[in-house]
Amino acid sequence: MLKDAAIPMTLIHPTRRGLVAATTGLLAAPAIWTRASAQAAAPNPNAPGSAVIDVDRARTDPIPVAIPVFVGNGGDTERLGRDIAGVITNNLARSGLFRPIDPAAFIGKTGDGVAVNFGNWKAIGAQALVTGKIDSQGGDKVRVEFRLWDVLPGLQIQGTAYTTTLSNWRRIAHIISDVIYERMLGEKGYFDTRVVYIAGSGPRDRRVKRLAIMDQDGENNRFLTDGGFLALTPRFHPTRDQIAFMSYVNDKPRVYLFDLANGRQQMLGNFPGITLSPRFAPDGNSVIMAQTTASGSDIYLIGLGGGGARRLTDSGAIDVSPCFSPDGTQIVFNSDRGGDQQLYVMDAGGGGVKRISFGRGRYATPVWSPRGDLIAFTRQSSDTFAIGIMRPDGSGERILSESFFCEAPTWAPNGRVLMFYRETAARDSRGNGYSSRLVSIDIAGFNERAITTPTDASDPAWSPLLQ
Amino acid sequence: MNINILGAFAAVALLAACSSSETAKPTPDAVVNKGPVPGSQEDLVANVGDRIFFDFDKATVKGTGAKTAANMTTLDKQAAWLAQWKQNNVQIAGNADERGTSEYNIALGAKRASASRDYLVAKGVAATRISTISYGKDRPVALGSNEEAWAQNRNAITSVR
Numbered sequence: 001m002l003k004d005a006a007i008p009m010t011l012i013h014p015t016r017r018g019l020v021a022a023t024t025g026l027l028a029a030p031a032i033w034t035r036a037s038a039q040a041a042a043p044n045p046n047a048p049g050s051a052v053i054d055v056d057r058a059r060t061d062p063i064p065v066a067i068p069v070f071v072g073n074g075g076d077t078e079r080l081g082r083d084i085a086g087v088i089t090n091n092l093a094r095s096g097l098f099r100p101i102d103p104a105a106f107i108g109k110t111g112d113g114v115a116v117n118f119g120n121w122k123a124i125g126a127q128a129l130v131t132g133k134i135d136s137q138g139g140d141k142v143r144v145e146f147r148l149w150d151v152l153p154g155l156q157i158q159g160t161a162y163t164t165t166l167s168n169w170r171r172i173a174h175i176i177s178d179v180i181y182e183r184m185l186g187e188k189g190y191f192d193t194r195v196v197y198i199a200g201s202g203p204r205d206r207r208v209k210r211l212a213i214m215d216q217d218g219e220n221n222r223f224l225t226d227g228g229f230l231a232l233t234p235r236f237h238p239t240r241d242q243i244a245f246m247s248y249v250n251d252k253p254r255v256y257l258f259d260l261a262n263g264r265q266q267m268l269g270n271f272p273g274i275t276l277s278p279r280f281a282p283d284g285n286s287v288i289m290a291q292t293t294a295s296g297s298d299i300y301l302i303g304l305g306g307g308g309a310r311r312l313t314d315s316g317a318i319d320v321s322p323c324f325s326p327d328g329t330q331i332v333f334n335s336d337r338g339g340d341q342q343l344y345v346m347d348a349g350g351g352g353v354k355r356i357s358f359g360r361g362r363y364a365t366p367v368w369s370p371r372g373d374l375i376a377f378t379r380q381s382s383d384t385f386a387i388g389i390m391r392p393d394g395s396g397e398r399i400l401s402e403s404f405f406c407e408a409p410t411w412a413p414n415g416r417v418l419m420f421y422r423e424t425a426a427r428d429s430r431g432n433g434y435s436s437r438l439v440s441i442d443i444a445g446f447n448e449r450a451i452t453t454p455t456d457a458s459d460p461a462w463s464p465l466l467q
Numbered sequence: 468m469n470i471n472i473l474g475a476f477a478a479v480a481l482l483a484a485c486s487s488s489e490t491a492k493p494t495p496d497a498v499v500n501k502g503p504v505p506g507s508q509e510d511l512v513a514n515v516g517d518r519i520f521f522d523f524d525k526a527t528v529k530g531t532g533a534k535t536a537a538n539m540t541t542l543d544k545q546a547a548w549l550a551q552w553k554q555n556n557v558q559i560a561g562n563a564d565e566r567g568t569s570e571y572n573i574a575l576g577a578k579r580a581s582a583s584r585d586y587l588v589a590k591g592v593a594a595t596r597i598s599t600i601s602y603g604k605d606r607p608v609a610l611g612s613n614e615e616a617w618a619q620n621r622n623a624i625t626s627v628r
Contacts, residue, residue: 204610230605233570246573251600253573274577274601277570290570292577292601294585318574334571340524341571364568378568404612407568423565431610459569 062099063184064125065092066151068106070132070144077134077142080169084144087173088130090217091191092180094440095417096447101126118154126151128184132176140166146176148183157183170219171466178465190412191216194463195419196234196243197438199223200456204431209458211245211258216412216462218452224258233408234258235279236463243461244268244278244287255289257304269306273297277321282328288312290320299333299350312350324348325368325392332356332366332375332392343377345392356394365408368392370464371415374443378407378420387420389443400445410462417442419451421458506552508627515548516541519583521621524567526578528586542583545625546590558628559583561601562608564617569603576601583623598628 069085072078092098107120121129129149137143141163148158158179162172174192181189199212211224211231225231230248237243241260246253255268255275269275271291278289285304290297296318302309313319317337324331332345343357343366357363361381368375372392379386379399386402387409405423412418419440427433436458438451451457503509511517519528519538528538549555561580563572580599588594608624609616 204607207605209605230602232573232603232605253600274573276573290574292574292581294578294581296578297574318571318578320574321568321570334568336524336571341568364571380567405565425612426610426616427612429609429611429616434610434612 062097063127064099064101065128065130065180065184066101066106066121066124066126067092067130068103070134070146073133073135075136076166077136080142080144080166081132081134084132084134084169084173084176085130087170087217088177088180091174091177094217094447094449095181096442097181097185098128116149116154118149118151121149121151128157128180130176130180137163142166142169144169144172144176146179148180170215174215174217187416188414188465190414190417190462190465192466193413194220194466195410195438195451196224196236196245196461196463197421197453197457198231198234198459199453200436200458201227204426204434211243212453212457213260214453221454224260224263233277233459235461237280238282238284238464239467240284244280244289246276246278255287257287267306268304269300269302269309271300271309275300279323281324282326288322288324288331290322296336299331312346313353321365323366323368326370326372330392332368334364334366341380343375343394356390356392357397358394359397367409367411369411369415370413373415376409376411376418378409387418387441389418398445400441400443401439401448406439408459410460412440412462413464415443419460419462421460423458506555511545511548511625511627515544517545517626518622518624520618521579521623523564523617523621524575525621526561526575526582528582539586542586543590546587546592549587549592549596556596556598556628557625558598558600560606560624560626561599562606562620562622562624563604564620565604565607565612566617567604569605573601573603576603579621579623583625 067085067089070081072081089100093100101124105124107123108117116129129151131147133145135143143161143163145161147156150157160179164172171192177191178189193216194213195216196213199210200207202208208227209230209232210227211234212221213224214221232246234243234245243258243260245256245258247256253274255278257266257268268287273292275289275291278287280287286301287304288299288301290299295316297320298311299313299319299322300309300311315335315337317335319333319335322331322333329348330345331348332343334341335344338355341362341364342355343363344353344355346353361379363377363379365378366375374389375392376389379388384402385405385407386399387406388397388399390397403422404425406420409418409420417440419438421436422439423436424434436456438453438457438460439448440451441448503513519541520534522534527535528542529535559580561576563576567575580601584597584599587597607620609619
């Protein structure tokens, strides 16, 4: 049986809020790991026992991983063991970088993952093995133990125990998925995240558009507004449980802040024109957005309290959809100042404007990668729309997905995956055939996946990793 | 407007002729006489024209083309109607077709509404009587996905507030 002293394990006792904070501390303390994981902290693909492999190689050659059901200890823990293993399996499979092995192929008893028969896992081609054990702690408290094994050398890469409430089980599964992703690929994952988006329903001429939020895998869907007014283009605060979005409440389209904790909505600033296309600054202290004028729209920076509004552009054209670079020094935005929509980059203060898009067609909705290395965009040609990426200087443009209509890419926090929305054309004059769906794709243009939502969906915005 | 009043009278005469050839039922006056109330939203739609149309990615009201000529005619009639019905305030809603990105389309719709407002103001309508809004591509009037529908959805629509 397992002895905590024999195999280094970290015990954390997460509350609802403290869960991820504790995990972050855990990931930041590699000294507690075994030999294999200490090496993984300084990635070297040739080091013995290291499981770190190249993310781009994994795309063509996904890592075979075995994820047996976490072993329960009676009552709810049995079901929880199946559910947690299932969520981890789905996460890793959907990433396209792992290939979970069909449990039907497993040989012998999987046990509680302490005394592992590595031969049985080698025989079915598993490179990594994920085992877990769940104990009830009384009341609704459970302790979830998780271990990640490098099958070939037969080494434990990671062992962690989480104590949490039953209702928190999905987050535990996502956090474990992120740990596996990071230990195996050497980069942070994106599974313990949420997506805020716009849920659309009803005929398009009277479309109801509600603010909605869900886990990145489509679970835990929740509508945040009642549909009494149009809601558009939500975006996450970099650290707080807050969303900036555009609301048509009282027939006055303006940017609002929405607090997830209490549902409170507050108009941002007091502008005579329509305010739109908000995004938080990387420091989380201000929002950058556009305000319409008689001749187009200008870009403004405004404090979260509504004070200190500062106009950054005044081109007499439509300047819209601004987005900061992650270091806060530059802003990419969309403008038709040159005749049609193109992408421009300027200093955070509004100076040094430079056009960066020069391909064929119109360019829109630029979003800077959290890693800073790429800008995602929508490109509009004569009869198709496309999602693409380019470097911040405009070089290296690559189209990832093209269709009748798609737009509004948003980055997973690790900068490896984009989500956007795609619409299908109406096939008749009553609008039949129209649909709007969320889609994710990796930045190599592979592994395109639909995200299931209860209604039509648009305007996705990926959250940072939860805290 | 005169034409419409004549039309209403003609309808009455016709109905009267019909009903006299059948059994003598009372003529439903209330229905027969119902036309748009002068100065109402319905009057604006039926007898003036409540909307103007734009080319793709354009917000031009004035010009020499057929579309801009029709736009100016409609806006001239709106200005005259607003001069006649001074108690009416209006909202102009700018709209865009689905062949554009959402945020840009909101700004484009706002520009279309502003251009219409500026034209009316230049024709003597007090700016305080006109509010503007943009719905981008979120309130299309035509639901198809073809050029005919898109042309209808690139508009600025005036309504009584």
